[in-house]
Amino acid sequence: MECGGCQLTRALALAAALVETLGLSPVRAQSSNWGAWGANGYISLNGLYDTESRSSDLVTRPEINLEEATITASPETGRKPLYDLTAGGRVRGNLGFGFGVTFGAKTEDAPVRGSIPHPFYFNQPRTLDDSTTLERSDLLVHLAALWLLPVTDRLAVTAFGGPTWFQVKQETITNLTLRETFPFDRIAIDTVERERLTRSRWGYNAGFDVSYYFSRYFGVQGLVRYSNGTVTISTTRAESEPKLGGLHAGGGLRVRY
Amino acid sequence: MQASNTPLRAAIAFAVLLTAPSATLHVGAQSATEPSRIAPQSVAEMRSWDTTVDRMTRDGGLKLRQRRDDPMLESRTHERFDQVHKGVRVYGADLSRQLEDGLTMSIFGSVQTQIALDDVTPTLTAADAREAIARESGAELPATYEPELIVLPLEGRFVLAYTGRAFGSEGLYRYFIDARTGAVLRALNDLKSQAAIGGGRGVLGDNKKLSINKVGSTYRAQDVMRPPSLLTFDMKGNLQRTLAFLNGVVTLGPNDLGQDSDNAWSDPAVIDAHAYSGYVYDYFYRRFGRRGLDGADLEVVSLVHPVDRNAVLSQPISIVGLFYVNAFYAGDGVMVFGEGLPASLTLAGRNWNYMAGALDIFAHELAHGVTDFSSQLIYENESGALNEAFSDIIAAGAEFYHQAAGNGPLRAEYLMGEDVVTPGGIRSLANPGDYGDPDHYSRRYVGPQDNGGVHINSTIVSHAYYLAIEGGTNRTSGQSVTGIGFANREQMERVSYRAFTQMMPANATFSVARAATLQAAADLYGAGSNAVRALREAWNAVGVN
Incomplete structure (x- = not known):
C-alpha cells in the first residue's frame, strides 16, 4: 500500500518542476532582498511519514462477571502518513521563527490481551488473546526557532527546535462481550464497546530541512522532525501514557513570498 | 447424606426410596379464548x-x-x-x-373445542406474509423463509393467520400476520430469557456467583449457561406442597423457582443450592467427562426450604429426620435439602444448618443420581454400602476439586457434612471410628437397621479410598498403606468413578468392589502402577479380600 504522504511529496515536487519548466520567475532573477527567506517568509506543504514502530498499552478494568477484568489493547501507533504545513520568517540574520501543523489519523490493528473473570467462579480468570481495531488521530502544533543557512542561491539548510502542542484522539476499549460457551475456558471477542478520548499536552520538537528553489517563489524541501511528548489516558480504573510524536520524515513544496 | 443418629435412619431409608417425577415448568396459556x-x-x-x-x-x-x-x-x-x-x-x-x-x-x-372458523383459505400467500414480517421486523429474510399458516385464538375469536419468527432491530419476535388482510395481529417477544450472573453470600457467608435466568425484570434460580437446566426451587417452608410435588400430585412452575429482584441474592440456602448444583456438574464434567446425572444432561432440580424451620418442634420425628436434618436424592434428578434446626436446638450434640450449605452433601446426593443411571447399586446390605461409599468418595473429590485443603469452614478434608453439621459433621473417611462407624470388614454391621448398614458400613470402603490416597495405618488391622499421595488424588477419583459407574453390578459386594477398582486402576495406570499397589494395600488393610 502506498503512503499518502509519499504521494503528496511526489505531487508537490512535480508541481514545482512544472513551474520551473514554464519559466515562471527564474531563480536567476531573484533580488538579493529575497535571499533564502524570501521577502516575508516561506510556507511549505509536506507529506511526512511517522517512521517509528511503537505500540501503546491502553489498559481498562471493567467489571465482568462480578469481578474486575483487565483488558490491554496495544495498538500500533506509529508507521502512519502525516500531513504537514509549515511557515517561517526571518527575525534577524539567520535567525527566524517558525510555525507548523502536523496531522495524521489511522485505524490501527490492536492486539488485545486480557484477564477475564470466570462466570461461575471467583478468582479463576480466563486469558483473552484476540485483536480489534482502534482509531487514533494526532494533531501536532509546532512552534520553533529557526536557523537558516544558505548554501547556494538555490539551496538552504534550516535547523529548528521548540515546543509542540499535541492533541491525540484515541479510541479505547471500555468493555467487551465475549464469544464463550460451556465450560467457558476459551474466550474470544464478540463485540467491543469503544470510547473516543481526547487529550492534549505540551512537548517539544527539533529537526532540520533542506530546501531547493527552482524559481523565485517555488521550491521543494526535505524535512526531518523529531517530536516527543506523553499524555495520560484514563480509562475504567486504569491509566495509560502513550508516547506522542516520533521521528517524522518527508518532503513537499516550499513557497517563499 | 444421612445423620449417624440411628432413629433417623429408618426415616431416611424411606426417603431414599421415595421417587418423584422430574419437575416441569408449566406456564398456562393466557389467550382470551380459553382452551x-x-x-x-x-x-x-x-x-x-x-x-x-x-x-x-x-x-x-x-x-x-x-x-x-x-x-x-x-x-x-x-x-x-x-x-x-x-x-x-x-x-x-x-x-x-x-x-x-x-x-x-x-x-x-x-x-380448543369451539373453533368458529369455516373458511381456512388464506388471501395472502406465504411470500406476502414473509414480506409483511420483513417489513415489520426490519429483518432481511431469505426467499426460503416460509411463515406457517395457523388458526390463532385471539381476543375471543379465531383468526386465520401466518406466523414466523424474525430477529430484527428490536430483538427476536414472533409475528402473527392476518392471512386475509396482511395486518400485524401480534408481535410476541420470543427471546424467552437471558442468562445473567448473579451473586450472593451462602450459608457460611462466602461470596458466590450464580448462573441465573433473567425473565423480564425478575431473576430466577435457573442455570441456562450450563448444558443441563439446573433449577433451584424455593418451597417456602410449605411441607404439604413439597410432599405433593414429590408424590407427583403437583408440578412446580417458574414462580416456585428461587427469585430475586436485583440479582444481589439474599437467601443463603437458595444461593448455595444453586451454586453447588453447578459446582458438582462441573466436577463430573471436568474430572470424568460426564455430562450430568444420566450422562446426557438431565435436568437437575434442587428443593430448598421444604419445611418451616421454626415449626420443627411441632413436626413428627419422621418429618424432622427427612426434611430438617437430612438431604436426599428423590430420583429423576430431584434433590431435597433439609432446612436444618433453629440455632437454639441441637441434635446428637450438634447444630444443624441448611443442608444445602455443604458442597460435600450436594455432591453426595448428586452421586446417588449418577449411581441410579449407571450401576444402580441395590440400596441394601453391601451393595447399598457401596452406593453410599461412592457418594462419599465423590463428595470428598468434589470438595478437594473446588476448595482448598484444610480444616474449618469451606475447606476440603475427609469429613462429611462438617460445614453445616457442627462440630465435626457426620462421618469421617479418615477415621470412621471417631463417629462409631467401622473401619474394617471385621467390624461391619450385620443388623437390619439402616437397610443393612448402608451408611454405617460405607466407611469400610471409603476408608480404603482414603488410605489409598493419603496412606496411613488402619486402626483395627494395624496394617500400613503407602498412599499415592495428595498430589495424585485424581488417579484414585478416576479409578473409583470408572469402577463404580462402569464395572460394578447392581448387587456388588465389597469383594467385587475390590476386584473392580483394581481392574479400573490397572486399566487406567497399568498393572504395576502405584495406584494398583496402593489400592491393593488399602483393601487389605480394611480386611476386604
Missing part, C-alpha cells in the same frame, strides 16, 4: 380423554407431531399431538400422552 385444559385427576377421567384423543386423531382433529421412547423408563413411550382445524394447526393447542406397552399412563394438554 380446555387436560389434566385428568382420576383414572376414569383419563380414560375419557384417552378416548377423545383417539377419536380426534381419527377425525383429523389431532396430528401426531412426535413419538419418542422414554430414555429413563423402558417400555414407556411419549407422544405429542398438535390440534388441527380443517388441516391448519391451532396455535397453542397440543397435548402429550404417555404410554406403557400401549396402555395410556398420563395425558396433559389443552385443546
Whole structure:
C-alpha cells in the first residue's frame, strides 16, 4: 500500500518542476532582498511519514462477571502518513521563527490481551488473546526557532527546535462481550464497546530541512522532525501514557513570498 | 447424606426410596379464548380423554407431531399431538400422552373445542406474509423463509393467520400476520430469557456467583449457561406442597423457582443450592467427562426450604429426620435439602444448618443420581454400602476439586457434612471410628437397621479410598498403606468413578468392589502402577479380600 504522504511529496515536487519548466520567475532573477527567506517568509506543504514502530498499552478494568477484568489493547501507533504545513520568517540574520501543523489519523490493528473473570467462579480468570481495531488521530502544533543557512542561491539548510502542542484522539476499549460457551475456558471477542478520548499536552520538537528553489517563489524541501511528548489516558480504573510524536520524515513544496 | 443418629435412619431409608417425577415448568396459556385444559385427576377421567384423543386423531382433529421412547423408563413411550382445524394447526393447542406397552399412563394438554372458523383459505400467500414480517421486523429474510399458516385464538375469536419468527432491530419476535388482510395481529417477544450472573453470600457467608435466568425484570434460580437446566426451587417452608410435588400430585412452575429482584441474592440456602448444583456438574464434567446425572444432561432440580424451620418442634420425628436434618436424592434428578434446626436446638450434640450449605452433601446426593443411571447399586446390605461409599468418595473429590485443603469452614478434608453439621459433621473417611462407624470388614454391621448398614458400613470402603490416597495405618488391622499421595488424588477419583459407574453390578459386594477398582486402576495406570499397589494395600488393610 502506498503512503499518502509519499504521494503528496511526489505531487508537490512535480508541481514545482512544472513551474520551473514554464519559466515562471527564474531563480536567476531573484533580488538579493529575497535571499533564502524570501521577502516575508516561506510556507511549505509536506507529506511526512511517522517512521517509528511503537505500540501503546491502553489498559481498562471493567467489571465482568462480578469481578474486575483487565483488558490491554496495544495498538500500533506509529508507521502512519502525516500531513504537514509549515511557515517561517526571518527575525534577524539567520535567525527566524517558525510555525507548523502536523496531522495524521489511522485505524490501527490492536492486539488485545486480557484477564477475564470466570462466570461461575471467583478468582479463576480466563486469558483473552484476540485483536480489534482502534482509531487514533494526532494533531501536532509546532512552534520553533529557526536557523537558516544558505548554501547556494538555490539551496538552504534550516535547523529548528521548540515546543509542540499535541492533541491525540484515541479510541479505547471500555468493555467487551465475549464469544464463550460451556465450560467457558476459551474466550474470544464478540463485540467491543469503544470510547473516543481526547487529550492534549505540551512537548517539544527539533529537526532540520533542506530546501531547493527552482524559481523565485517555488521550491521543494526535505524535512526531518523529531517530536516527543506523553499524555495520560484514563480509562475504567486504569491509566495509560502513550508516547506522542516520533521521528517524522518527508518532503513537499516550499513557497517563499 | 444421612445423620449417624440411628432413629433417623429408618426415616431416611424411606426417603431414599421415595421417587418423584422430574419437575416441569408449566406456564398456562393466557389467550382470551380459553382452551380446555387436560389434566385428568382420576383414572376414569383419563380414560375419557384417552378416548377423545383417539377419536380426534381419527377425525383429523389431532396430528401426531412426535413419538419418542422414554430414555429413563423402558417400555414407556411419549407422544405429542398438535390440534388441527380443517388441516391448519391451532396455535397453542397440543397435548402429550404417555404410554406403557400401549396402555395410556398420563395425558396433559389443552385443546380448543369451539373453533368458529369455516373458511381456512388464506388471501395472502406465504411470500406476502414473509414480506409483511420483513417489513415489520426490519429483518432481511431469505426467499426460503416460509411463515406457517395457523388458526390463532385471539381476543375471543379465531383468526386465520401466518406466523414466523424474525430477529430484527428490536430483538427476536414472533409475528402473527392476518392471512386475509396482511395486518400485524401480534408481535410476541420470543427471546424467552437471558442468562445473567448473579451473586450472593451462602450459608457460611462466602461470596458466590450464580448462573441465573433473567425473565423480564425478575431473576430466577435457573442455570441456562450450563448444558443441563439446573433449577433451584424455593418451597417456602410449605411441607404439604413439597410432599405433593414429590408424590407427583403437583408440578412446580417458574414462580416456585428461587427469585430475586436485583440479582444481589439474599437467601443463603437458595444461593448455595444453586451454586453447588453447578459446582458438582462441573466436577463430573471436568474430572470424568460426564455430562450430568444420566450422562446426557438431565435436568437437575434442587428443593430448598421444604419445611418451616421454626415449626420443627411441632413436626413428627419422621418429618424432622427427612426434611430438617437430612438431604436426599428423590430420583429423576430431584434433590431435597433439609432446612436444618433453629440455632437454639441441637441434635446428637450438634447444630444443624441448611443442608444445602455443604458442597460435600450436594455432591453426595448428586452421586446417588449418577449411581441410579449407571450401576444402580441395590440400596441394601453391601451393595447399598457401596452406593453410599461412592457418594462419599465423590463428595470428598468434589470438595478437594473446588476448595482448598484444610480444616474449618469451606475447606476440603475427609469429613462429611462438617460445614453445616457442627462440630465435626457426620462421618469421617479418615477415621470412621471417631463417629462409631467401622473401619474394617471385621467390624461391619450385620443388623437390619439402616437397610443393612448402608451408611454405617460405607466407611469400610471409603476408608480404603482414603488410605489409598493419603496412606496411613488402619486402626483395627494395624496394617500400613503407602498412599499415592495428595498430589495424585485424581488417579484414585478416576479409578473409583470408572469402577463404580462402569464395572460394578447392581448387587456388588465389597469383594467385587475390590476386584473392580483394581481392574479400573490397572486399566487406567497399568498393572504395576502405584495406584494398583496402593489400592491393593488399602483393601487389605480394611480386611476386604
